[in-house]
Amino acid sequence: KATYHVCTLPGDGIGPEIMAEGKKVLAAVGEKANVDFVCEDHLIGGAAIDACGSPLPDETLNAAKASDAVLLASVGGPKWDSTDPNAPRPEQGLLGIRKGLGLYTNLRPVKIYDALAGASTLRPEVIKGVDLVIVRELTGGLYFGRRERFYDEEGAGANGGRGQRAYDTMEYREYEVERIARKAFEAARKRRNKVTSVDKRNVLETSRMWREVVHRVHDEEFPEVELEDLLVDNTAMQLINRPADFDVIVTENMFGDILSDEAAQITGSLGMLASASLGDGVSLFEPSAGSAPDIAGKGIANPLAQILSAGMMLTYAFDMTEEAGWVESAVERVLDDGWRTRDIADDATPTDHVLGTAAMGDKVVEYL
Amino acid sequence: KATYHVCTLPGDGIGPEIMAEGKKVLAAVGEKANVDFVCEDHLIGGAAIDACGSPLPDETLNAAKASDAVLLASVGGPKWDSTDPNAPRPEQGLLGIRKGLGLYTNLRPVKIYDALAGASTLRPEVIKGVDLVIVRELTGGLYFGRRERFYDEEGAGANGGRGQRAYDTMEYREYEVERIARKAFEAARKRRNKVTSVDKRNVLETSRMWREVVHRVHDEEFPEVELEDLLVDNTAMQLINRPADFDVIVTENMFGDILSDEAAQITGSLGMLASASLGDGVSLFEPSAGSAPDIAGKGIANPLAQILSAGMMLTYAFDMTEEAGWVESAVERVLDDGWRTRDIADDATPTDHVLGTAAMGDKVVEYL
Ligand SMILES: CC(C)[C@H](C(=O)O)[C@@H](O)C(=O)O
Ligand SMILES: CC(C)[C@H](C(=O)O)[C@@H](O)C(=O)O
Numbered sequence: 001k002a003t004y005h006v007c008t009l010p011g012d013g014i015g016p017e018i019m020a021e022g023k024k025v026l027a028a029v030g031e032k033a034n035v036d037f038v039c040e041d042h043l044i045g046g047a048a049i050d051a052c053g054s055p056l057p058d059e060t061l062n063a064a065k066a067s068d069a070v071l072l073a074s075v076g077g078p079k080w081d082s083t084d085p086n087a088p089r090p091e092q093g094l095l096g097i098r099k100g101l102g103l104y105t106n107l108r109p110v111k112i113y114d115a116l117a118g119a120s121t122l123r124p125e126v127i128k129g130v131d132l133v134i135v136r137e138l139t140g141g142l143y144f145g146r147r148e149r150f151y152d153e154e155g156a157g158a159n160g161g162r163g164q165r166a167y168d169t170m171e172y173r174e175y176e177v178e179r180i181a182r183k184a185f186e187a188a189r190k191r192r193n194k195v196t197s198v199d200k201r202n203v204l205e206t207s208r209m210w211r212e213v214v215h216r217v218h219d220e221e222f223p224e225v226e227l228e229d230l231l232v233d234n235t236a237m238q239l240i241n242r243p244a245d246f247d248v249i250v251t252e253n254m255f256g257d258i259l260s261d262e263a264a265q266i267t268g269s270l271g272m273l274a275s276a277s278l279g280d281g282v283s284l285f286e287p288s289a290g291s292a293p294d295i296a297g298k299g300i301a302n303p304l305a306q307i308l309s310a311g312m313m314l315t316y317a318f319d320m321t322e323e324a325g326w327v328e329s330a331v332e333r334v335l336d337d338g339w340r341t342r343d344i345a346d347d348a349t350p351t352d353h354v355l356g357t358a359a360m361g362d363k364v365v366e367y368l
Numbered sequence: 369k370a371t372y373h374v375c376t377l378p379g380d381g382i383g384p385e386i387m388a389e390g391k392k393v394l395a396a397v398g399e400k401a402n403v404d405f406v407c408e409d410h411l412i413g414g415a416a417i418d419a420c421g422s423p424l425p426d427e428t429l430n431a432a433k434a435s436d437a438v439l440l441a442s443v444g445g446p447k448w449d450s451t452d453p454n455a456p457r458p459e460q461g462l463l464g465i466r467k468g469l470g471l472y473t474n475l476r477p478v479k480i481y482d483a484l485a486g487a488s489t490l491r492p493e494v495i496k497g498v499d500l501v502i503v504r505e506l507t508g509g510l511y512f513g514r515r516e517r518f519y520d521e522e523g524a525g526a527n528g529g530r531g532q533r534a535y536d537t538m539e540y541r542e543y544e545v546e547r548i549a550r551k552a553f554e555a556a557r558k559r560r561n562k563v564t565s566v567d568k569r570n571v572l573e574t575s576r577m578w579r580e581v582v583h584r585v586h587d588e589e590f591p592e593v594e595l596e597d598l599l600v601d602n603t604a605m606q607l608i609n610r611p612a613d614f615d616v617i618v619t620e621n622m623f624g625d626i627l628s629d630e631a632a633q634i635t636g637s638l639g640m641l642a643s644a645s646l647g648d649g650v651s652l653f654e655p656s657a658g659s660a661p662d663i664a665g666k667g668i669a670n671p672l673a674q675i676l677s678a679g680m681m682l683t684y685a686f687d688m689t690e691e692a693g694w695v696e697s698a699v700e701r702v703l704d705d706g707w708r709t710r711d712i713a714d715d716a717t718p719t720d721h722v723l724g725t726a727a728m729g730d731k732v733v734e735y736l
Contacts, residue, residue: 076570091570121608126489142538147573152541164542166577170510171535173520178530200622202444202459205515209534236626237633240489240608254568258604258626265605 013291021361045075136256145169381659389729413443504624513537
């Protein structure tokens, strides 16, 4: 009987609640597939700051490295918002584990569930058939470049004594662009064979290099995949204008942060979106939405993104594509039968079909 | 009789066609208000590259500096797309004139015209009442920071000989944030008194400085204006989720580029959106949309954004608020009476109400 060790990181806010449902579904899949998923909780984010002063204790990073896959829920909350620039911040845990595990590829599938099309603020005919994936570079660019703040005499003198100066560096090396481009083309091959590469090459040098390298990788290794370039500002428009036209969108870290959240919002059901962060070793899986501190502890959070993240883990970490299909199909059928958590319920949902977090987890297990 | 000298920059693509209508309306306003607008065309963008090898000839920048205001149409087109990194690019003309005139404030009003609500891909109830303005910092950040590309031995060795490396720098000085914050608060005072300041302070040092400085300016000088902070990724979502909630959005250059195009697309009628770029001297006014090379020369482009840009010029450059009101109201009544250019027409528009570029300019003059 195969055994997989999963490093589970419940984190903050609704994290622990939705993680419990992710584990529940994982256990059910394990039973059915005769596989043992051994989950071990570790600290990250605000919870880790509270317990030991650091958003990513060494112990957690080591456990993650030693595991077969990492399942994360969410980090952050107003409790750890501080005006002290040196105070540890929960997000550093997230950034630290991405860097620590070398997770340079972030896959964010954005898909419309027919049953939830009404939740979108876009017209139904516009979002119909939306099925895209954002491939975001995750360990480079502005996120990990050199940054500094200092006091600049010259600037201060000329401008009334307020002489602070700060910078961040958007930096890329050729191999970083190469490897993310490959991931995008590989993803496209398994989908509708089309990649949109997003940059701002009319302004940025990193973007000019990005575009050249993406085209070289395309021409040398994936000539049969359709490739188009789109400027980031135009992409922000086209995601609203014709979202169904996109298949795979590949872009650098900061643009990917903005565009993947924009694309997620187009569905209107953020609580449904999972993501995978991959490198050359252990991978990490997490919902796209945040820690929702306002509803934490109430038992009403939507656990489906966490459950679908566990599903992505089956595919990407354990090559259990068939079993991942069970999870996806169970979620789809639960929705088709009208079961909802509060965030995705509407006026037409009968009150006895609005489920709490745990009940929704149970429902998915039941449909498995 | 007052005389104003306007430096007109038709540029590329549909630029010359829509500029002609901007001038037409300006002349009509001048006649009615007993003011002389003396327009003088100068070269910029691709047209300037073709004529003299530079996207912003000194002659043009000098003429702009000597004028009372600059009215720009649009620059760029595939003709000047080159793989040669040293070839001049039309957009450099735009970036050059922004920097040359010190235009650090870009105002992009985004407003739904009731008559055109159907053009949006968002549901009517979501876009109803949208009336926001993006205040984008325009001469700092990644756009004007140090950038470079070089060959890095070390990176090359470790990664199979592909050792290019590139970086761009996002840099801000305190006074740059101060002055754009002031513009935003001043704009809010004349509107609904609310500013949303957008940053990515959980990652960027420039954003942490941005947030501190915006709050200091607020507390010291504009305590009565409502101020909220929003992360850039969250803003990309909320613009789709609840666009009508925003009043003034202030942000740095690159975020502003992305978010203002996203916000523009929400209306579904890009051809209607004007913008103003202001500094401490001469100001510049231009439509938000691009040069649309695909329809250039066909006489079908929508001139209304150009006309409304001339309207913004009346307000911001010449303090002719009343006359600006004439222009806005003429445009609104033209739309209310069902007159359309092709881009904003729909199935319900009778064919005899679909106007060409010049006819639409004439129509606005008629309604003045
Ligand atoms: C929390 C934050 C640092 C993070 C990011 O910007 O990458 C988040 O927005 C995300 O997209 O996962
Ligand atoms: C053409 C380009 C350089 C420019 C920018 O990025 O500022 C344009 O997108 C704009 O928003 O005016």
